[in-house]
Amino acid sequence: DPKIIQKPKYLVAVTGSEKILICEQYLGHNAMYWYRQSAKKPLEFMFSYSYQKLMDNQTASSRFQPQSSKKNHLDLQITALKPDDSATYFCASSQEGQGGTGQLYFGEGSKLTVL
């Protein structure tokens, strides 16, 4: 059974619209992340959360807003969508601090296409 659930797996949006990507992890981890993978580019770090608090934000645009309603949830809201936002967005989690290995576990991704 997948331990990190991302929804939806595929989505198509029009330029200017808004979408929310859902992520839930059932590994009991205390840290969650969003990464983006665009065509011919490396997997790119976007955000990290620890105990539902934002730890690091490497996304220049405020159009990307993470939302953590529960400790095992980290959704990603994207507003005013642009074609350049087309990518696969991966949610990940890890156990940080004492007893943690630092290993990231990834979901299967949400592939976003903006027309």
Next chain:
Amino acid sequence: QEKVQQSPESLIVPEGAMSSLNCTFSNSASQSIWWYQQHPGKGPEALISIFSNGNKKEGRLTVYLNRASLHVSLHIRDSQPSDSAVYLCAVSMTNSAGNKLTFGIGTRVLVRP
């Protein structure tokens, strides 16, 4: 900003042969170096990590790290068709802002039966 470069871009090996992948990174203060495997349409999955200079062996995988030359390599012994995937090198930095991985663009490995 950390930079991670991988070579070769792609690799074709016959079944049973050794696959050898290379990775260089820019920051000697980087912590662990990870290798991830990614199959099409799936998320990356961690294979092995190394922190100290030297080598580490797990099953068919061996990793070599040389911090002085900022170089790490992954070797897959007795490659199998199921090993066909993209292999991502990732450098870990943990600080007060948490854990962050910087990835290379990957090496695509195809193992021919």
